[in-house]
Amino acid sequence: MNYWLFKSEPDAFSIDDLKQSKTTHWDGVRNYQARNMMRDDMKIGDLAFFYHSNTDVPGIVGVMKIVKEAYPDHTAFDPRDKHYDPKSDPDSPRWFMVNLRYLRKFRKVIPLGLLREFANDELANMPLLRKGNRLSVMPVTEKQWSFILTLCD
DNA sequence: GCCAACGTTGGC
């Protein structure tokens, strides 16, 4: 069983959107590292944090679960889509996505600033806290996962 | 809105 963190800009797709739709396909990932993790390592039943980026208080806002393993991201085939990639075609898809189900929304966001306070201790080596980190999908260790859950009330 | 950090592209 593995743990993950997914970033999203709440203006585009928020935890409240997911709460309403119950499940979603996480399309639009166009980074090879993130793609490889989705395609090769994510399994049904894995848990993931939902992170709000590019917003007034960036941070972790809830939990979701992987309910479908990687399959081709069809938005890459659509010329009108924002994430269209002419180099991906249905015969040899370049980009993949997984399906996620809403589990819970925290009563309060766990701010990035709070997480940073533990960057040298419980949350050492967390990719999210590395300077200049731009990965939109990243792994979380079991210890980090458990610790972060103690930060929400 | 600024800008540092990063991934990708493409010329050579």
Place this chain on the structure above:
DNA sequence: GCCAACGTTGGC
């Protein structure tokens, strides 16, 4: 295969 230029991400 190098690396400069460029576009994007995302915190502040």
